[in-house]
Amino acid sequence: MEKPRVAFFDFASCEGCQLQVINLEEDLLKVLEAVDVVTFREAMKEHSDNYDIAFVEGAITRKSDEERLKGIRANAGVLVALGSCATLGGITCLKNFHDQEYVRKLVYGDKASHYETYPSRPLNAVVPVDFKIHGCPINRDEFAMVVKALLLGKNPEINNFPVCVECKMAENICVFEKGMTCMGPVTRAGCGACCVTEGSFCWGCRGLVDDPNADSQREVLATHGLSVQDILGSFRLYTGFSEVAK
Amino acid sequence: MELQLIEKSDHDLFVQNLINNYQVEGVKPKDGSFIYGSIKAPEELCLDFDCTLISPKKYFLPPKEALLQFALTPDSEITPLIENDPFILFGVHPYDIKAINQMDRIFARGVPDPHYLQRREAALVIGVDPTAVAPRSFWADMGASTVSEGFDLMFTDMGEHFIVEIGTNRGRNLLEEHAKLKPATTDDARERVRIRSRISHICKKRGFAFPKRDIPKLLEHSWNNFLWEEQASKCLSCGTCNIVCPTCYCFDVEDHVDLDLAHGERIRRWDGCLLQDFAAVATGENFRETRASRYRHRFFRKGHYLFEILDDLACVGCGRCASGCLPDIADPVNLFNKLKEG
Amino acid sequence: MNQPMLEDSPYLPKWAEITRIEQLTESEKLFELRLVSGEPLGHTPGQFVELSVMGIGEAPISVSSAPAENGVFELAIRKIGNLTTAIHGSVTGDRVGIRGPFGTHFPVEEAKGKDLLFVAGGIGLIPLRSFIRFVLDHRDDYGEVIVLFGAKNPSERIFLYELEQWGNREDIVYLDSVDKSGPGWQGNVGVITTLFSKIHVDPSRTFCIVVGPPVMYRFVILEAKAKGIPDRQIFLSLERKMKCGIGKCGHCQINHLYVCQDGPVFRYTDIFDLEEAL
Numbered sequence: 001m002e003k004p005r006v007a008f009f010d011f012a013s014c015e016g017c018q019l020q021v022i023n024l025e026e027d028l029l030k031v032l033e034a035v036d037v038v039t040f041r042e043a044m045k046e047h048s049d050n051y052d053i054a055f056v057e058g059a060i061t062r063k064s065d066e067e068r069l070k071g072i073r074a075n076a077g078v079l080v081a082l083g084s085c086a087t088l089g090g091i092t093c094l095k096n097f098h099d100q101e102y103v104r105k106l107v108y109g110d111k112a113s114h115y116e117t118y119p120s121r122p123l124n125a126v127v128p129v130d131f132k133i134h135g136c137p138i139n140r141d142e143f144a145m146v147v148k149a150l151l152l153g154k155n156p157e158i159n160n161f162p163v164c165v166e167c168k169m170a171e172n173i174c175v176f177e178k179g180m181t182c183m184g185p186v187t188r189a190g191c192g193a194c195c196v197t198e199g200s201f202c203w204g205c206r207g208l209v210d211d212p213n214a215d216s217q218r219e220v221l222a223t224h225g226l227s228v229q230d231i232l233g234s235f236r237l238y239t240g241f242s243e244v245a246k
Numbered sequence: 247m248e249l250q251l252i253e254k255s256d257h258d259l260f261v262q263n264l265i266n267n268y269q270v271e272g273v274k275p276k277d278g279s280f281i282y283g284s285i286k287a288p289e290e291l292c293l294d295f296d297c298t299l300i301s302p303k304k305y306f307l308p309p310k311e312a313l314l315q316f317a318l319t320p321d322s323e324i325t326p327l328i329e330n331d332p333f334i335l336f337g338v339h340p341y342d343i344k345a346i347n348q349m350d351r352i353f354a355r356g357v358p359d360p361h362y363l364q365r366r367e368a369a370l371v372i373g374v375d376p377t378a379v380a381p382r383s384f385w386a387d388m389g390a391s392t393v394s395e396g397f398d399l400m401f402t403d404m405g406e407h408f409i410v411e412i413g414t415n416r417g418r419n420l421l422e423e424h425a426k427l428k429p430a431t432t433d434d435a436r437e438r439v440r441i442r443s444r445i446s447h448i449c450k451k452r453g454f455a456f457p458k459r460d461i462p463k464l465l466e467h468s469w470n471n472f473l474w475e476e477q478a479s480k481c482l483s484c485g486t487c488n489i490v491c492p493t494c495y496c497f498d499v500e501d502h503v504d505l506d507l508a509h510g511e512r513i514r515r516w517d518g519c520l521l522q523d524f525a526a527v528a529t530g531e532n533f534r535e536t537r538a539s540r541y542r543h544r545f546f547r548k549g550h551y552l553f554e555i556l557d558d559l560a561c562v563g564c565g566r567c568a569s570g571c572l573p574d575i576a577d578p579v580n581l582f583n584k585l586k587e588g
Numbered sequence: 589m590n591q592p593m594l595e596d597s598p599y600l601p602k603w604a605e606i607t608r609i610e611q612l613t614e615s616e617k618l619f620e621l622r623l624v625s626g627e628p629l630g631h632t633p634g635q636f637v638e639l640s641v642m643g644i645g646e647a648p649i650s651v652s653s654a655p656a657e658n659g660v661f662e663l664a665i666r667k668i669g670n671l672t673t674a675i676h677g678s679v680t681g682d683r684v685g686i687r688g689p690f691g692t693h694f695p696v697e698e699a700k701g702k703d704l705l706f707v708a709g710g711i712g713l714i715p716l717r718s719f720i721r722f723v724l725d726h727r728d729d730y731g732e733v734i735v736l737f738g739a740k741n742p743s744e745r746i747f748l749y750e751l752e753q754w755g756n757r758e759d760i761v762y763l764d765s766v767d768k769s770g771p772g773w774q775g776n777v778g779v780i781t782t783l784f785s786k787i788h789v790d791p792s793r794t795f796c797i798v799v800g801p802p803v804m805y806r807f808v809i810l811e812a813k814a815k816g817i818p819d820r821q822i823f824l825s826l827e828r829k830m831k832c833g834i835g836k837c838g839h840c841q842i843n844h845l846y847v848c849q850d851g852p853v854f855r856y857t858d859i860f861d862l863e864e865a866l
Contacts, residue, residue, distance in 0.1 A: 030505035148503050153677065154644055154670040157500070161521045164484035168570070169309040169516065171299050173277040176572060185482040185572060209483075211522050213537070216480045220572045313599045316642045320683045324642065326597035356849060357598045357834035364594065469863050496838030499599075499831045503643045510643045512599065514831075517838070525839060527829045528647065528669035531802060533864070547841070554844035 004151065007039035007051035008082075009072055011058030011065050012092050012120065016137040017083035018042045018057055024140050031144065034151055053078045053150060055133075059085040059092040061120040073127040078150060080131045081123045082143075087132040088207045089241035092120040096240055122241055131156050136205035136238065139191050159189045160210050163202050167193035175201040181224050183234055186212035204238045214244045248412040249430035249438070256426040257408060261288035263424035264334055268370075271305065272336035273298060285336065293337050293403060297380035297564055301342050301492030302335055303349060306365045307516075313361055314512040318503070327511070330364040334420075336372045341383075341390035341562040343373050343397055345492030348556055350396075352495060355555070370416055373397035375442055379449045382565030384579050387453030390562045391446040402438050409438050452565075455583050461559060465550040468585050469542075477581065478541035480573035481520065487544065487567035487576040488518030493552075493560045496524075519543050545581060598834050601640045601685025607660055609680055612746045616711070617676055618652070618664045623686065628659045632693035633718035634825060634853040638833045639663065640685030644674040648830040648848070650715035651689060654722035664714040664746065690833040692853040694719040695823060699795040703732040705787070705817070707808050709780055709800025710739055713746060715825055715852075716799045724760070733760040734787055738780030738800070742770040761787065780804065784811040791816030798824040805866050809856065822856035826865065 008018055022028065022043055038048035054076035060066060073079055084090035095103045096119040104112045123129050133139075133146055142158075149156040163184035167174075170193050175182035183204030184196065195202055208214075214235070221231045235245040252260060264270050270285040273292045280295040282302050316324045338346070346366075353362040373393070385391060398417030402409045409430055412418045421427065454461075488494045498517040503510035517524060520540050525533040534540045552560035561578050568577035575581070608620035623629060629637070631651045640646040647669065653662035667676045675684065696719065704723060708716045723730050735754055739745045745766070754762040763783045765776035776783065780800070796812040798805060805824055812822050828840035828847040840847035843862045845854075859865040 027505055034505070034507060144505060145502075148505065148507065151507055152503060152643060154674065157670070160523055161518075162482065162484040164482070164486045165489055165516075165518065165521070168300060168486055168489035171276065171281045173279050173299070174570065174572075178277070185484045209522070211483070213480070213482050216482050216573050219480065220482075313597065318643045321603070324600060324685070326594045326600050328594050353836065355835075357836075359834070359836055360594050360597055361599070495836070497831070497836075498839075499646060499837070501643050501645045507643075512642075512646070514837075519838065525829055527827065528672070529666075529827075531827070533802075533828055539864075543841075546843075547838075551841065551844045 003034065003036045004053055005038045005048070005051040006035045006053045006055070007037070007048070007072075007076070008041070008043075009039070009054060009056045010041070011056070011069065011086070011123075012061040013058030013083065013085045015042055015057065017086075017133075017135070018055075020137045020140050021055075021143060024144065027140070027144055031147055035147070049075055051076060053080065055080045055082045056123055057082040057086055059089050059120045059122060060126050061092055061095075062116045062118055064116060066126050069123060069126050078130045079123070079127065080133060080146065080150075081129045082133050083138050084134055084136040084205050084207060084238055086123045087129075087134050088239055089120050089122040089125075090136060090205070090238055093240035094236065096120055097236065120241070125241070132158065134158070134188055134206035135191060136203075139194075142190050161189050162209055163187045163189045163191065163193050163196075163206070165189055166191070167196050167202075169193075170197050172196045176220070176224055181221050181226055181234070183217075185220065186214060186217045204234065207239055208242065208244060212244065247435075248418075249435055250410045250412065250421060250425075251428040251430045251434060252408045252410055252425050253428070254407055258288035260425040261285070261291055261336070264336070264420075267424070269331065269333040270336055271333055282335075291336060293374050293401065294377040295337070296376065296378040297339070297383060297566065299566075300490050301345060301564065301566065302338055303345065303492050303495070305333075305335055305369060306346065306349065306362055307495055307497070310513055310515045311361065312511040312513050313499070315509070316512070317509050318507065326361070328361055328364050330368040332368045332370070334370045334372060337374045337401075338371055338397070339376050339385075339564075340373060340393045340400075341385035341388065341564050342492050343371065343393045344390045344562045345564075346371070347393065347396040348493055348552075348558065348560060348562075349495055351556060370398045370420060371396065372417075373400040373413075375400070375402040376445055376449075377403050379445065380565055380569065382452065382568035382577060383449055383563060384452040384454075384565060385563035386446045386449035387458060387579075388559065388561060388563030389458075391449070392442060402441060404434070404437060404441065409434055452579055454579060454586075456586050458559060460586075461549040461582055462553045464582065464585055465546055471585060473581070473584055474538045474542040477575040478536075478538040480575050481537045481541050482572060483520055483522050483537055483540065484572075485518035485521045486570040486572075488520055489516060490566035490570050492562060492564055492566070493548065494518065519547065541575070545578070548578065549582070599687070599832070601638070601646075601687045603683050604686045606678055606680055606682050606684065609678075612664060612748075613744060615667045616664060616746055617667070618662055619675065620653075620660050620662050621684070621686070622660045624683065626659065628655070629661045629686070629689060631655060631661065631689035631718075633696055633722050634693035634715060635689035635691050636715070636852060637663070637686050637688035637690065638830075639665075639671065639675065640687070641671060641674040641678075642685060645671045646685070646687075646831075647671040648690075648833065650718070650825075650852075652714045652717050654718055654725055664711070664717075666711055687833060690848055692851055694797055694825075694853055695795060695855075696722060700729045701731065703790060703794040704730055704734070705789055705794050705796040705812070706733070706735045707780065707796065707798045707800070707812075708735070708737045709804040709808075710744060711746065712799035712801065712804070712825070713737055716797065717747060717750070719797060720754075727759060731793060732790070734789065735760060735762045736780060736783045736787070737762075737764040738783070739764070739766050741766050741768045742773040763787065779807070781807050781811050784815065789815050789817065791818070794821060796822045798822065802827065802866075809866075819860065820855060820857045823853055824856060825852045826854060826859075827852070
């Protein structure tokens with residue numbers, strides 16, 4: 001069987017998700033035995049437009065990105081969105097809540113006129129996306145799971161239950177009991193509740209579950225002292241592109 | 247009933263002897279709460295705790311457990327897997343033992359499940375009477391203050407010493423081999439009864455406003471009660487109540503394949519009936535689509551469905567669900583009392 | 589405690605070899621299988637197996653054939669999820685895992701000497717075919733036989749060759765209908781219940797066996813009752829999520845019943861008042 005040809009691309013992002021792929025280390029070598037990586041700017045010089053699977057990191061933040069993404073979509077048999085910028089729009093969508101001209105000047109200063117920008121959006125706002133690997137950054141194990149599933153010809157099974165499930169299994173004290181607040185109850189699991197396990201709280205980087213009880217979550221956050229503005233901010237941090245945050 | 251006595255000053259020696267000879271799992275503090283974990287030194291073992299974050303069911307039905315190992319090549323052998331090395335589970339409260347006893351019956355009835363049963367058989371369970379009551383516990387009202395079986399040894403903290411009840415011959419052998427014992431007198435036995443009833447009395451502050459044996463009947467008339475909808479409107483479908491529950495044992499089964507794509511394992515992992523896709527099938531049909539139907543299912547399962555199988559309520563009153571539920575709708579005491587009110 | 593041995597793990601599949609594959613419709617294939625050990629599957633019509641492709645997963649599938657002397661059995665499978673897609677990609681000679689058979693079965697013995705009214709909706713015909721074929725194999729053991737089959741549209745009709753055969757037989761009544769007509773369709777159009785006005789049954793001696801999508805049951809049961817068929821002579825097969833097949837994993841629970849063990853075939857009187865069943 002011919003090895004599937006795999007390419008990595010990025011749009012507006014920190015490229016941290018591709019770094020996670022490189023950080024697979026030993027496992028990466030095993031993955032590489034099963035596939036041919038033909039394009040991976042962060043890890044190699046070669047480049048090819050002949051590929052079967054495209055992993056695309058980053059959000060679409062300007063009109064001209066759309067053409068490039070459509071080109072990738074046309075070349076790829078399978079397009080996988082890599083990380084929350086690509087799957088949700090992620091934190092790049094924070095700029096959508098400001099005047100775009102203001103944002104452009106804030107970032108580019110007196111060179112603003114040289115750079116185009118428009119409200120940020122996830123990949124699937126521009127092209128059809130086959131599979132999403134959520135996270136900021138992605139979870140390496142989940143990436144490996146998706147690669148394996150694709151190689152076996154099956155649809156990767158992405159969790160549709162909240163982080164609380166994994167957090168309880170990790171035997172963490174509930175963040176709310178520690179006097180903080182947390183987006184875990186509405187956020188899609190798959191990270192093993194790593195942030196809570198490390199003493200922080202869930203920021204919601206993997207996006208919302210399919211049917212989040214946003215009203216109840218807002219009420220829980222309010223009960224634990226967050227203002228309306230804070231609550232909105234909690235939802236907007238990663239899922240600003242979704243209806244829930246508007 | 248056979249009772250022995252271990253001086254507190256001799257207790258560390260006993261634990262150390264166990265550690266020298268067995269894998270010992272017990273209760274340890276974590277961030278102001280308690281969890282079960284590996285005990286490497288006597289001073290790590292905590293016996294005065296109110297309640298652990300999740301129940302010791304994780305030792306018999308692990309959150310993720312490989313059932314089978316296989317190669318992806320045709321004709322290859324499929325091997326059932328299990329880790330059944332003997333170990334000691336030290337410090338299980340009676341309500342959690344009651345839950346384990348229920349799980350034992352579930353996994354043994356009908357087609358027995360050797361993956362569970364062999365792990366269970368490999369464990370020496372050392373129970374301990376509670377010295378503190380968690381704020382949401384109501385085990386006394388659930389008749390789980392004491393248990394008569396399901397433990398090899400049962401410890402009670404008497405202040406200067408522990409009284410140890412011998413539950414099984416395995417327990418007796420363990421004790422005789424590794425502990426410095428004194429005979430317990432009838433006075434000690436009486437004192438143990440007093441201590442138990444004192445802690446039980448504290449726990450009784452929470453409970454049902456009606457006899458708990460009425461719960462199955464109550465549920466029979468409550469299917470269409472407005473409370474399901476009203477309470478479940480706040481349900482986050484986060485599954486916390488399922489995961490922390492000592493009598494929840496539902497699981498999902500899935501295949502995991504190694505990166506070489508040549509070998510894999512079939513694993514089971516905890517599932518929860520509150521989760522959105524719990525009853526959804528591949529065709530897209532979801533047999534419990536609404537939050538209310540899932541929320542109601544949990545209470546019916548604990549208070550009615552499993553009652554018909556176990557002849558006992560499948561709730562032991564640990565209160566973990568109640569303290570873990572952020573919108574505070576999972577507490578059986580609150581819910582059943584509200585249902586009773588009508 | 590008497591410990592069951594791990595070798596007896598109820599999760600351990602037996603290997604079966606695919607001996608024949610037939611494309612039934614665009615999305616359905618029929619797989620004929622034989623256990624590699626040579627032993628027969630040993631099922632009774634109405635039971636199901638857990639089918640595995642190692643590395644992909646496992647799913648419950650109804651057995652579609654009558655128990656056969658040559659030891660083969662048939663599974664008709666719609667391509668819908670990962671497991672069914674994987675099996676659709678296999679070829680004759682490939683091996684798959686089989687656990688079971690599991691669950692209750694149709695009243696093959698009880699209905700002997702009695703009349704049978706089979707009502708199948710869509711892929712409900714897959715499990716029902718097992719019983720129908722059993723009855724046709726033992727035709728003299730049963731009285732009058734009526735088969736009603738309804739599909740959403742003509743292209744979703746399965747086992748076409750057999751449907752035609754049944755239609756041509758003198759010793760059974762076969763009627764079918766589609767909810768929505770399509771190219772070349774000249775038969776009945778309308779939901780399956782519309783067929784009931786075309787049949788006559790002797791209710792006291794009729795067993796009505798119903799398998800179809802969840803939404804169908806209520807309406808078909810009303811029709812069966814209207815014909816005077818006693819409740820206890822109505823049987824149906826329920827679909828639920830099933831992972832273990834042995835009443836442990838909890839997914840298929842309806843009240844105190846586990847569909848994988850106490851079902852999938854239920855007598856109507858045993859479940860008519862159970863919430864969530866129908």
